[in-house]
Amino acid sequence: MVGFVREAWRVPEPTAYYVHGWHIDLLCEHLEAITFGRLLSHGLSNRLLINVPPGSMKSLIVSVLWPAWEWGPCGLGSLRYLTTSYSENYVKRDCRKMRDLVASEWYQARWGGLVHLTRTGELSFENNCTGNREGRPFSGLTGGRGDRLIIDDPHSTETAESDAERERSTRLFRESVPLRVNDPQKSAIVIIMQRLHQDDVSGVALALKLGYVHVMLNAATTARPSTSANPNKSALHSVGIGALLESLESRCCTTTFADSAPRCA
Numbered sequence: 358m359v360g361f362v363r364e365a366w367r368v369p370e371p372t373a374y375y376v377h378g379w380h381i382d383l384l385c386e387h388l389e390a391i392t393f394g395r396l397l398s399h400g401l402s403n404r405l406l407i408n409v410p411p412g413s414m415k416s417l418i419v420s421v422l423w424p425a426w427e428w429g430p431c432g433l434g435s436l437r438y439l440t441t442s443y444s445e446n447y448v449k450r451d452c453r454k455m456r457d458l459v460a461s462e463w464y465q466a467r468w469g470g471l472v473h474l475t476r477t478g479e480l481s482f483e484n485n486c487t488g489n490r491e492g493r494p495f496s497g498l499t500g501g502r503g504d505r506l507i508i509d510d511p512h513s514t515e516t517a518e519s520d521a522e523r524e525r526s527t528r529l530f531r532e533s534v535p536l537r538v539n540d541p542q543k544s545a546i547v548i549i550m551q552r553l554h555q556d557d558v559s560g561v562a563l564a565l566k567l568g569y570v571h572v573m574l575n576a577a578t579t580a581r582p583s584t585s586a587n588p589n590k591s592a593l594h595s596v597g598i599g600a601l602l603e604s605l606e607s608r609c610c611t612t613t614f615a616d617s618a619p620r621c622a
Contacts (some may be wrong), residue, residue, distance in 0.1 A: 358385040358392075361426045362418060368461045369421060369454040380413055380574055387413045387572055388423045391505075391545045402568035403542075407549040408559055408575045415549045416442075420451040420509050425458050427505075429468030434486030439503030439537055441495045441527070443513045448492040451480050455490060456482050466604060482542060486584070499530055502539050511558045523554060527561045 358384055367373045387405055390396050396403050404422055409415050427433045442448050458464055460474050476483040485488040491501050495511045516522040538544035552559055561567050
């Protein structure tokens, strides 16, 4: 996926200079683990929680480039995406970017024989393989379903400190999000956001032990990431997803899941 990110970048961001960083490798590695079923094959839930600081290309990689990569290079054109953010403007922005990327001359020259758009819109579009993408603001996430549910910043920085607004968002996360996937076991839920409060959506996902693989990138550029399949531990494992899955495969670690039952030791 990293190669696709490098090449496809110029389509949605034609005037921006691409600067590669290790965090891009890390994000792509975790998204690939979902695409290729590596989390499920190792007994993990198909759930990914990524906490990153602003300005890390999170929306472009997760909400735009990853779905386009799955449709084209991976030949998974039948996948259906439901995407959401606290801001409808951001939902529209990323829907447009993916739509324009898939319809671009660059993309169609390479994967047009596999996938092309048959219906286009600002918040919804479809392809010839029955795949689609639908965008909704997080406050209106009471309908629609997908094989991939992408939650990109469910909280506004301006209202995250409001107890009432934060509770409204976390209630939607608890009550509505589990119903917005096509297959409760196989469909993926990806949350990518900056931490704004200890009781934000990330905090709730970890406190309720929902089995999310948790990736945390610090704001300091020299800090290395943390990855954990154990939301109960206060200290996260400082390993990438590859090392985490290898340790699960060799059964040399202890991992606690949402039901608090150890699966390997």
